[in-house]
Amino acid sequence: MDWLTFAAFALFAVFSGLGAAFLLRRFGGSSGQWLDALDRLERRIREDLVANREEASKAARGLREEVVGTLKDMAVLQKSTLDGFGAQMGRLTNSLEQRLDAFARQIGDLTKANEMRQEALRATVELRLGQLQEDNAAKLEQMRQTVDEKLQGTLEKRLGESFKLVSERLEQVQKGLGEMQSLANGVGDLKKVLTNVKTRGTWGEVQLGNLLEQILTPDQFMANVACREGSSDRVEYVIRLPGRGEGDGEVWLPIDAKFPREDYERLVEAAERADPEAVEASARALEARIKQSAKDIAGKYVHPPRTTDFAILFLPTEGLYAEVLRRPGLMDALQRDYRVNLCGPTTLGALLNSLQMGFRTLAIQQRSSEVWEILGAVKSEFGKYGEVLDKVQKKLVEASNSIEDISVRRRAIDRKLRGVAALPNDGAKAVLELIEPADVEPD
Structure with missing residues (x-):
C-alpha cells in the first residue's frame, strides 16, 4: 500500500465519521433514514476514492516517467562527464609520464655530474690531505726538534741550577754541621767551664766586668784589689767612691761574683720532679752556700774606712737571684749579719746607673x-x-x-736736570771718564 492509498482510507474514515455525526444530529433517532444516508455517503466516498486513486495513479505514472527521464539525462550527463574526466586523466597521465621521464633523465644527469664532482672533490681532498699530512709531518718534526732543543737546554739549565742549588745547600749543610760541631764543642767547653769551680768564678767575674764597663767609666772602678794592707785576698772589683770632704780619700765599694751552680741545679731538678722535700733540702743548701759566701766577703773585703761598711754579692743569673730572693728572711739576714747586699744582673745595672748619676752630680758640684x-x-x-x-x-x-x-x-x-737730554750710556762714560767697577784695581 502506497501513501496515496493510505491517505484515501484516512480521508474515508474521517468523512464517514463526520457524515454519521451529521446524520445523527439531523435525523435524530430514525434508523432507516440514517442507513440510507449512510449508503449514499459511502457510495459517494467510494466514487471519490476511485477518482482520487485514478488521479493519483496518473500523477504517480507521470512522476515516475519524469524521474526516469531525469535519471536517464543524469546518466547521460554523468557518462559524458566521466568520459571527459577519463580523457583528461589520460592526458594528465601522459603529461606526468613525460615529466617523470624528463625528471628521471635530469636526475640521471645530475647523478652523473655529482659523481664526477665527487670524484674530482675526492681527488682534490686526497691531494690536499696528502699535502697537509706532509706539511704537518714537517712542522711536527720541526716542532719536535725545537721542543727537544728547548727541553734539552731547559733540562740542562734546570739540572745545572738544581745541582748548583744542591751543592750550595750541601755546602750550607756542611757549614751548618761545622757550626753545630763548633757549637757542640762550645757547649762542651761551657759545660767544662761551668763544672770547674775556678772557671765558674771566672765566668761570673767576666759578666760582672762587662756590666761595669758598659755603665761606668774606667777610672770609676778597679779590678783585683786588696782591700786590706798586707792581705793576699783580692776582691774581683771595687767601685771608687769619692770621700765625704775635699781632703778625704776615695772609698771603695767591694763587689764579688759567686755562682753556686751545683746547689742551684739540684734545686731546679727537684722542682721539675715536683718533689717538695728535695726542693726544700736543695733550697736550704743553697741558702747555706749564699750565707757562707756572704760571710767570706764580709771577712775578706769589708774594711772601713778604706772600704764601705757593706759589700755586694753578685749572682750572674736572674734565675739564681730569683731563687735566693724566694727564701724568706735571707736578704735581711745577709744585710743584718754580714752587711752584704745581693744583686742580680738587672738590679746591679740599676745600682750602677744610680751611682753614675751620683758621680755626675758630684762632678757638677765640684x-x-x-x-x-x-x-x-x-x-x-x-x-x-x-x-x-x-x-x-x-x-x-x-x-x-x-x-x-x-x-x-x-x-x-x-x-x-729734567730739561737736559740724556746721552747714551757709552757716550756718558766717555764724557765723564767713568771707570767700570770691574776695571778698578784692588788696593
Missing part, C-alpha cells in the same frame, strides 16, 4: 765654682759688648742721616 767664674767673665764681657753695640748704633744713625742728605741733594739735582 766644678760649680768654675762655672760661677765663667759666668762672671761672661757678664763683664757682655757689658763691654753693650758699649760697643751703642757705639755701632750711633755710627749707623750718623750714616743713615748722611744717606738721607745725599738723597735730598740727588732729588734736587734731578729736578734741575
Whole structure:
C-alpha cells in the first residue's frame, strides 16, 4: 500500500465519521433514514476514492516517467562527464609520464655530474690531505726538534741550577754541621767551664766586668784589689767612691761574683720532679752556700774606712737571684749579719746607673765654682759688648742721616736736570771718564 492509498482510507474514515455525526444530529433517532444516508455517503466516498486513486495513479505514472527521464539525462550527463574526466586523466597521465621521464633523465644527469664532482672533490681532498699530512709531518718534526732543543737546554739549565742549588745547600749543610760541631764543642767547653769551680768564678767575674764597663767609666772602678794592707785576698772589683770632704780619700765599694751552680741545679731538678722535700733540702743548701759566701766577703773585703761598711754579692743569673730572693728572711739576714747586699744582673745595672748619676752630680758640684767664674767673665764681657753695640748704633744713625742728605741733594739735582737730554750710556762714560767697577784695581 502506497501513501496515496493510505491517505484515501484516512480521508474515508474521517468523512464517514463526520457524515454519521451529521446524520445523527439531523435525523435524530430514525434508523432507516440514517442507513440510507449512510449508503449514499459511502457510495459517494467510494466514487471519490476511485477518482482520487485514478488521479493519483496518473500523477504517480507521470512522476515516475519524469524521474526516469531525469535519471536517464543524469546518466547521460554523468557518462559524458566521466568520459571527459577519463580523457583528461589520460592526458594528465601522459603529461606526468613525460615529466617523470624528463625528471628521471635530469636526475640521471645530475647523478652523473655529482659523481664526477665527487670524484674530482675526492681527488682534490686526497691531494690536499696528502699535502697537509706532509706539511704537518714537517712542522711536527720541526716542532719536535725545537721542543727537544728547548727541553734539552731547559733540562740542562734546570739540572745545572738544581745541582748548583744542591751543592750550595750541601755546602750550607756542611757549614751548618761545622757550626753545630763548633757549637757542640762550645757547649762542651761551657759545660767544662761551668763544672770547674775556678772557671765558674771566672765566668761570673767576666759578666760582672762587662756590666761595669758598659755603665761606668774606667777610672770609676778597679779590678783585683786588696782591700786590706798586707792581705793576699783580692776582691774581683771595687767601685771608687769619692770621700765625704775635699781632703778625704776615695772609698771603695767591694763587689764579688759567686755562682753556686751545683746547689742551684739540684734545686731546679727537684722542682721539675715536683718533689717538695728535695726542693726544700736543695733550697736550704743553697741558702747555706749564699750565707757562707756572704760571710767570706764580709771577712775578706769589708774594711772601713778604706772600704764601705757593706759589700755586694753578685749572682750572674736572674734565675739564681730569683731563687735566693724566694727564701724568706735571707736578704735581711745577709744585710743584718754580714752587711752584704745581693744583686742580680738587672738590679746591679740599676745600682750602677744610680751611682753614675751620683758621680755626675758630684762632678757638677765640684766644678760649680768654675762655672760661677765663667759666668762672671761672661757678664763683664757682655757689658763691654753693650758699649760697643751703642757705639755701632750711633755710627749707623750718623750714616743713615748722611744717606738721607745725599738723597735730598740727588732729588734736587734731578729736578734741575729734567730739561737736559740724556746721552747714551757709552757716550756718558766717555764724557765723564767713568771707570767700570770691574776695571778698578784692588788696593
